[in-house]
Amino acid sequence: MTQQFALLKNDRLLRALRFEPIDVTPVWMMRQAGRYLPEYKETRAKAGDFLSLCKDTDMATEVTLQPLRRFELDAAILFSDILTIPDAFGLGLYFEEGEGPKFKYTVRTPTDLERLPKIDVNSQLDYVMKAVTNIRKELNGQVPLFGFSGSPWTLATYMVEGGSSREFRHTKEMMYARPQFLHALLAKISDAVVDYLDAQIIAGAQIVQIFDSWGGALGHRQFVEFSHNYNREIIARLKAKHPDVPVVMFTKGGGLWLDIQADSEADCLGLDWTTPLDRARRELNNAQKILTIKHKKLQRQKAIQGNLDPATLYGSPADIKKAVHDMLSDVYVNDKTGYVANFGHGITQWVKPEHAKVFVDSVHEFKL
Numbered sequence: 001m002t003q004q005f006a007l008l009k010n011d012r013l014l015r016a017l018r019f020e021p022i023d024v025t026p027v028w029m030m031r032q033a034g035r036y037l038p039e040y041k042e043t044r045a046k047a048g049d050f051l052s053l054c055k056d057t058d059m060a061t062e063v064t065l066q067p068l069r070r071f072e073l074d075a076a077i078l079f080s081d082i083l084t085i086p087d088a089f090g091l092g093l094y095f096e097e098g099e100g101p102k103f104k105y106t107v108r109t110p111t112d113l114e115r116l117p118k119i120d121v122n123s124q125l126d127y128v129m130k131a132v133t134n135i136r137k138e139l140n141g142q143v144p145l146f147g148f149s150g151s152p153w154t155l156a157t158y159m160v161e162g163g164s165s166r167e168f169r170h171t172k173e174m175m176y177a178r179p180q181f182l183h184a185l186l187a188k189i190s191d192a193v194v195d196y197l198d199a200q201i202i203a204g205a206q207i208v209q210i211f212d213s214w215g216g217a218l219g220h221r222q223f224v225e226f227s228h229n230y231n232r233e234i235i236a237r238l239k240a241k242h243p244d245v246p247v248v249m250f251t252k253g254g255g256l257w258l259d260i261q262a263d264s265e266a267d268c269l270g271l272d273w274t275t276p277l278d279r280a281r282r283e284l285n286n287a288q289k290i291l292t293i294k295h296k297k298l299q300r301q302k303a304i305q306g307n308l309d310p311a312t313l314y315g316s317p318a319d320i321k322k323a324v325h326d327m328l329s330d331v332y333v334n335d336k337t338g339y340v341a342n343f344g345h346g347i348t349q350w351v352k353p354e355h356a357k358v359f360v361d362s363v364h365e366f367k368l
């Protein structure tokens with residue numbers, strides 16, 4: 001069933017992704033709804049715990065909209081988490097105060113793998129789709145709405161380790177000692193990710209972002225085999241169903257692999273702060289030419305998103321302004337479009353909201 005929603009008033013971000021002319025640079029912030037906002041903490045306290053907040057349609061909508069009331073953001077992002085998929089697989093997600101996400105069960109043995117059910121996203125994750133539809137209605141066309149998912153590799157690390165990890169001991173053991181097992185797990189997760197993003201788009205998401213937060217923990221060949229190839233396939237499957245819905249592929253630590261990531265149907269690549277944006281632009285232009293020859297088909301230019309270190313916001317307003325100015329001066333080498341300003345990773349809980357406003361306003365003030 002296709003939903004009827006209000007016409008989009010601010011399409012700056014969508015235009016930039018299509019390399020169309022824009023008035024000013026579009027901007028949003030990864031983790032824009034979160035603990036740096038006192039109003040978020042208030043709603044979160046009412047909800048009790050983080051998962052209850054995600055599962056309550058009205059409260060999830062409220063926290064999604066909170067940053068848009070304070071800042072002139074050019075996009076909203078669904079308030080949820082990438083770990084909803086492992087949770088729907090029955091692994092029992094919970095959050096321990098100050099320790100981050102944890103799972104009751106892990107996936108390490110053939111029995112664990114066989115036990116993973118096929119996820120029916122519309123029943124098991126219906127709370128996510130309800131939130132998407134409700135947020136889209138409440139936005140009333142103000143800005144476009146992002147849906148999102150974790151990448152199979154990133155989700156696999158949480159499912160195998162049973163929570164956050166620095167070393168990825170068990171996942172990497174699996175990768176090098178039992179690669180076929182890891183491939184079987186990644187294939188299962190990929191199917192769930194395609195269904196999940198497809199359902200979010202049907203529910204009202206106008207763009208989707210795939211978070212490959214731990215792609216950068218891999219060697220370059222392993223990145224291709226265990227992360228990129230799955231992301232590429234997911235994007236192709238989504239594009240077959242929704243050719244007009246833009247996909248942003250964000251690989252934290254993936255700046256050295258732009259040529260690899262360019263070989264996908266992603267519309268935009270998200271970058272962390274280690275990659276100079278002028279270099280990213282050049283690399284992607286080169287990759288476009290090489291891939292056009294390789295595939296004997298004209299490849300579209302990829303937009304880029306990022307990549308200020310969110311810690312920049314601990315500095316003074318004048319310093320933030322300068323950092324934004326420097327970043328935007330780097331990116332606009334030729335075309336004055338094809339770019340979405342953001343951080344290179346999520347905003348932290350210690351940032352002053354006034355400083356986030358300086359970031360957003362400085363992006364808009366930059367003369368194209």
Ligand code: CP3
Nearest residue numbers: 030031032033034050077078079080081082100211213346
């Ligand atoms: O960007 C947004 O505003 C949308 C909401 C969003 C959250 N998580 C809310 C959240 C998004 C897009 C995510 C993605 C996510 N979640 C990622 C990928 C992006 C990244 O940061 O690399 C990852 C790896 C997770 C897993 C996760 N969820 C962790 C590691 C944690 C704990 C870390 C922390 O900040 O406490 C979460 C919890 C979480 N997800 C919070 C929020 C606002 C904090 C929960 C709280 O209120 O205590």
